[in-house]
Amino acid sequence: MDLQSDHLETLIKRFQQRRPLRTGSLIITVFGDAIVPRGGTVWLGSLIELLAPMGVNQRLVRTSVFRLTREGWLIAEKVGRRSYYGLTGAGRRRFEKAFKRVYSGGQPAWDGAWTLVILNQLDADRRRDVRQELEWMGFGAFAPTVLAHPGVDRAELNASLQELGALDDVILFQTDTVDQFATRPLRRLVREAWNLDQLAEGYRDFLDQFRPLWNQMRKERTLPPRECFLARTLLIHEYRKLLLRDPLLPDELLPADWEGRAARQLARNLYRLTGQGAETWISQHAETAQGPLPEAGDGFYQRFGGLD
Template identity: 60%
Template sequence: MSAKTQLENLVKDFQKKRPLRAGSLIITVYGDAIAPRGGTVWLGSLMKLLEPIGISQRLIRTSVYRLVQETWLQTERIGRCSYYSLTGPGLRRFQQAFQHVYSITNEEWSGSWCLVFLNQLDSETKQKVRDELKWLSFGNIAPGVMEHPRYTRHQLIPMLQEWGALDDTIVMQTQPLEQKSPRALRLQVRESWNLDELAYRYRHFLEQFRPLWRELQSNDNLTPQECLLARILLIHEYRKILLRDPQLPDELLPGDWEGRSAKQLCRNLYRKIYARAEQWLDEHLENASGPLPRPNEAFYKRFGGLRETAQPIAE
């Protein structure tokens, strides 16, 4: 079975999802392919990119309209063409959503926790802030109290200001623990986050993409466009899991944590196909000035560096 056949299977699996969340896929496309190239793209280019995945033009139009309403994107019309770019709040969300996707190592944990108390907020604002914190993979430690091992108060201020919740939200940073992994803390982590479900989702990700990786070693017949489709689906599925994963330190995770293998597989696949995908983007994506600019320098730092030739990490 060739890499091309494995990609076809991945596309079919995506098309079977109900509801088909095109808006979420468009977020992945912006974060992975468009943001590094200036952040603005012609709607027609976006349609051309997503058509092979089975997203209709009508659904794309509806989805980008909703993303504008939700302040992710803003639109500019020049003649009969519409161009969509990231808003300020949208860029902040993109940076938060993708900051762990392309990293290959977690920073050492200090032992400190960020605690957010929502009890002083009105019910509507509380729900909005809670949803945003869940989107950042915060867990619930108690009613009205959310926790995260890596975020800091400074990182949360823009989001709280955006929702008008800064003055009525209490954010605390605990002192680092001398003993970072006592039994009680590990039990609390399991109550705050559903690690069993996370592990299941990582296993499913490995089952989805390992066959493609194996075929690429012996029968790599993917075109530049197909490499781009594979890359989008890879990052899309991986990103959706990371949105639920607080990136807990190793001392609070099981020794056989599936997230480690998933990260290695994602890195290996991405580095295998990214260059051909970029070739298609160079030739087909446009903004109001013409072809999109080349990716910025930060793009080439993904997964520890894309320009260098590296041996794949064993899964």
């Protein structure tokens, strides 16, 4: 593939070399980043065209879209011989839950309080399911049946527990604010409960991957629209995977040199530089049954604390 940016070409080759390729995950990234803000529905042929430069062939796209439809993420609509795909209601809720972490402008101030969830009253199977969901929400294990979070949305927590049929069977505690937010023993417990060392390694790898492209774009200021779309998609694809593992702890609980801060700054800066070109490419190469995708709404321009 003939690209102006050697750094982008390196990123694409690295993606193509992964096994398994996980095309479904890439399609989720494209939907969440590019399609949902612009109406949420797209022609299958557009998806195939958008993903072709990534080395994802037509068969893989069709198979992955079929699987996402079967799993309840997407719903298909036939218009003539063409198939158009949009999110199901459940799929949209999952997307919003996952992607709001990615584009947040920053962490709210922490008041020193903790939410604790006690799982002793659940049988082994339900305990496993609830623990898995809570860990996805950013909870860490302070003990085998005690999970904790320093800033969870209680309404979101209650809704998730209700969905799992566990709201009436777990014990919830909310601690009071303490004078010392992060003593040395608490910092050690946090590092172990959330495996921060492994997450930091992932962030360092992300920074090593995308800093060369950022440095190039900072000097040249622009890339062709196609390359902006590819760069933005890979950026969010890799960053999203890290954010889903990151509990997004308050600064008071994190190391002073926490790599996640630099990664968020890099993601924000590179997203801003690639944003306009990527949107131009999407407008030219993605369509619905009514024609080109509608323009993105105001919510899109609030990503990462505000886009130009």
